[in-house]
Amino acid sequence: MNEELITFSTFNHSDALDFGLRVIEIAKKEKLKPLRIRVSIDGDIVFQYLMDGKTSDLWLNRKENTVLKTKQSSMNVFNNQDFYKNIVDDENYAICGGGYPLIVANEFKGVFCISGLEHYEDHALIVRVLKEMKNK
Structure with a gap:
């Protein structure tokens, strides 16, 4: 099953900051559980924030690895x-929602990751913010 990904014609470090800040804003306004948030572009982490109460970025690493390997969202x-069957037993990957590919000008450029909610809620929050950004 292939998913229809949200893509951008351009996306830079400032956009990554906007993404992260919007996720934080939603989390605070809606009183969500503390989150871990990461955006990487071309292999560099350009935004990362662990809300109070979060200390490890292991889940971010695993979700990011899943997206890097498959070029699909970790939910897909x-x-x-x-x-799933190719990486289910490898602890370097997370087989759950919360990792999403950054596609710029039809090219894979990076990864959005959120961890802290139920995995399908992590995925939905990424999609929600990306849709907001796309529709600006």
Whole structure:
């Protein structure tokens, strides 16, 4: 099963900051559990924030690795047995929602990650903020 990804014609470090700050704003306003948030572009972490109460970025690493390997959202991997069976036993990957590919001008450029909610809520929050950004 392939998913329709949200793509951008341009996306830079300032956009990554906007993404992260919007996620934080939503988390505070809606009184969500503390989150870990990361945006990487071209292999560099350009935004990362661990809200109070979060100390480890292990889940961010694992979700990011899943997206880097598959070029799909980690939620799509969770829902797709062909991807799932190839990495399910590897502890370097997270087979759950919360990792999402950054596609710029039809090219894979990086990863958005959120961890701290139920995995499907992590995924939904990424999609929500990306749709907001896309529709600006």
